[in-house]
Amino acid sequence: xxxxxxxxxxxxxxxxxxxxxxxxxxxxxxxxxxxxxxxxxxxxxxxxxxxxxxxxxxxxxxxxxxxxxxxxxxxxxxxxxxxxxxxxxxxxxxxxxxxxxxxxxxxxxxxxxxxxxxxxxxxxxxxxxxxxxxxxxxxxxxxxxxxxxxxxxxxxxxxxxxxxxxxxxxxxxxxxxxxxxxxxxxx
Numbered sequence: 001x002x003x004x005x006x007x008x009x010x011x012x013x014x015x016x017x018x019x020x021x022x023x024x025x026x027x028x029x030x031x032x033x034x035x036x037x038x039x040x041x042x043x044x045x046x047x048x049x050x051x052x053x054x055x056x057x058x059x060x061x062x063x064x065x066x067x068x069x070x071x072x073x074x075x076x077x078x079x080x081x082x083x084x085x086x087x088x089x090x091x092x093x094x095x096x097x098x099x100x101x102x103x104x105x106x107x108x109x110x111x112x113x114x115x116x117x118x119x120x121x122x123x124x125x126x127x128x129x130x131x132x133x134x135x136x137x138x139x140x141x142x143x144x145x146x147x148x149x150x151x152x153x154x155x156x157x158x159x160x161x162x163x164x165x166x167x168x169x170x171x172x173x174x175x176x177x178x179x180x181x182x183x184x185x186x187x
Contacts, residue, residue, distance in 0.1 A: 002054050003043070007031050007072055008061040013088050013122035015111070017184040020060040028061065033071040040079055049081070054104050056084045064091040070099055077102040086152070090124045092132040100143035108133055108151045108175065111182075112159035113166040120158060130169075137173050150176035154183075 010028030011020045043049045055076060057063045064087050066072060076083045077098070086107035093099075110129070111121040118126040137149060151170050153163065163179060170177040 001052055002056060003049060004056045004059045005036075005039075006059045006061040007036065007057045007063055007069075008065045010065060011060070011062040011088070012065060012090055013062070013124055015122045017121075017182070018060065028065040030066045030068075031072075033068055033075060036072055037075045037079075040075065040081070044079065051080050054082045054084055056086070058084075058086040062088060062091070064093050069093055070096060073099040073102060088122065088124060089129045089132045089136065092135055095136065095139040095143055095145075097143040100140060100145045103140075103145060104147045106136070106140070106147070106149045108149065109154070110151055110166065111154050112156070113153075113162035113169070114159075117156075117159045117162060121154075121156075133175075134173065137175065148176060149174070150178045153177065153179040155179050155181050 008028045008030045011018075012028070040049070040055070049055075057072065063069065063085050073083065082102050082104040084105040084107070085103070086109055088109050111117055113126075115126045118124050118129070140149065151166065153166050155163070167177045169175075
């Protein structure tokens, strides 16, 4: 019922423990809307997926870097599927009602809840991430989003003390708080 499909090969974060962030250098290659459509159509045709499948448009890439995220969402909607997004929230897309209609879930991937934590992991600007999350939740709400927004809080020894503030932020914004041990994939 779930497939993971990276629509962007790359990420703008510089997480030193991540294969994408450590070596990506911020460059991102994106799948075309047409190729994406052809792949999903083939998966439906071969019954690898069905109308109950949720297509997660991420794995190690940042989907908000895709230059035509609206077009990608339109393909999912046209095929009668649902999709999920996971983002580091460093980029704020304009979430239109057309994009939100087939959207099932948004996962916010955070490395802590302070600039000090972000300096240790991704190099992103935490104030901007927080501002983007607030605006994303507003946009989703105004577009009638009925799915789930959750925060995947990556737990490290250095950010455990920030968890309570992150959880309170989530409660205030209607976000499901989901702390997880960080995955170090730079083998």
